[in-house]
Amino acid sequence: MAAKDDLGRAGEERAAEYLHARGYTVLDRNWRCQDGEVDIVAAHEADIVFVEVKTRRGFGFGHPFEAIDARKRTRMWRVAMAWIAAHRHEMRGRKLRFAAVGLTGTDPATASLEMIADLDVR
Numbered sequence: 001m002a003a004k005d006d007l008g009r010a011g012e013e014r015a016a017e018y019l020h021a022r023g024y025t026v027l028d029r030n031w032r033c034q035d036g037e038v039d040i041v042a043a044h045e046a047d048i049v050f051v052e053v054k055t056r057r058g059f060g061f062g063h064p065f066e067a068i069d070a071r072k073r074t075r076m077w078r079v080a081m082a083w084i085a086a087h088r089h090e091m092r093g094r095k096l097r098f099a100a101v102g103l104t105g106t107d108p109a110t111a112s113l114e115m116i117a118d119l120d121v122r
Contacts, residue, residue: 027041028087057122064114101115
């Protein structure tokens with residue numbers, strides 16, 4: 001496995017722990033469909049939250065959130081719709097929300113972590 005893949009998986013694990021500590025219940029990780037993949041699907045209060053996780057060693061390629069461009073946001077929407085179609089029972093009485101977690105640092109365990117709790121994808 002490539003070093004960047006290991007970094008990404010470690011970042012996703014840290015993001016899941018961060019979310020759990022804040023009252024989120026992780027329902028799915030790395031869920032895939034023909035339109036792409038969602039890193040984390042979580043329940044939080046009355047919401048189902050689709051979370052994109054971006055991990056970077058530094059800012060050489062920009063801030064992690066800069067990678068969530070219009071094309072990525074459109075893909076997030078499509079994947080969320082596919083997840084909802086496959087998990088209708090999870091959505092009963094809940095609202096849809098998108099979020100992003102960005103980690104920056106050489107070690108995801110100690111990296112700087114930022115979260116956008118309500119990401120506009122439309």
